[in-house]
Amino acid sequence: DAKTTQPPSMDCAEGRAANLPCNHSTISGNEYVYWYRQIHSQGPQYIIHGLKNNETNEMASLIITEDRKSSTLILPHATLRDTAVYYCIVNKKNAGNMLTFGGGTRLMVKP
Amino acid sequence: NAGVTQTPKFQVLKTGQSMTLQCAQDMNHEYMSWYRQDPGMGLRLIHYSVGAGITDQGEVPNGYNVSRSTTEDFPLRLLSAAPSQTSVYFCASSDWDRGNSPLHFGNGTRLTVT
Numbered sequence: 001d002a003k004t005t006q007p008p009s010m011d012c013a014e015g016r017a018a019n020l021p022c023n024h025s026t027i028s029g030n031e032y033v034y035w036y037r038q039i040h041s042q043g044p045q046y047i048i049h050g051l052k053n054n055e056t057n058e059m060a061s062l063i064i065t066e067d068r069k070s071s072t073l074i075l076p077h078a079t080l081r082d083t084a085v086y087y088c089i090v091n092k093k094n095a096g097n098m099l100t101f102g103g104g105t106r107l108m109v110k111p
Numbered sequence: 112n113a114g115v116t117q118t119p120k121f122q123v124l125k126t127g128q129s130m131t132l133q134c135a136q137d138m139n140h141e142y143m144s145w146y147r148q149d150p151g152m153g154l155r156l157i158h159y160s161v162g163a164g165i166t167d168q169g170e171v172p173n174g175y176n177v178s179r180s181t182t183e184d185f186p187l188r189l190l191s192a193a194p195s196q197t198s199v200y201f202c203a204s205s206d207w208d209r210g211n212s213p214l215h216f217g218n219g220t221r222l223t224v225t
Contacts, residue, residue: 034213043201043216044154087153099214101153
């Protein structure tokens, strides 16, 4: 699986958009980009995933660059409850979801 | 639906003791897996299963055994616990037939080996 690079930590003001970047320059054509988050040692929670088109759901938006070498997770109106570690992962479609979690980005939402 | 249920939530073992961490899911998912998470680190895959009767090793399988006799259950066994196995253990499942379906995680078992 392609490796990902994320900043170790970020701050965001409550109510503002949180933009979390991820580099995956060695991603291959059949690999999806997934985002998960982990709040205070709970089990990781799925957020969103995409292949090459931008995606949006009730939690977030995912912007993937045209060359697919990087992506950005956007939380449009961050709240204190969004404080968590966010993991960006790439995975082949038929790899059995054997996801490899790196260090992630620790997002701190501040009042 | 309960989703993925892990028991116990907390466990303390002495070196050399054995125990089984339980994981059950009620979503009829074919794929199940076990991860461990050490302080300040990401998750590392221990074992996984793509269906009843089928298991395989992940990144860090040593010291752990698994079996998959039913679709619902995927227990993780520590035969002789060691302090290096002190960690938080997460079980996860997903719909194998949909190759890009997301993982659903349990809330973890916090294990301390003294």
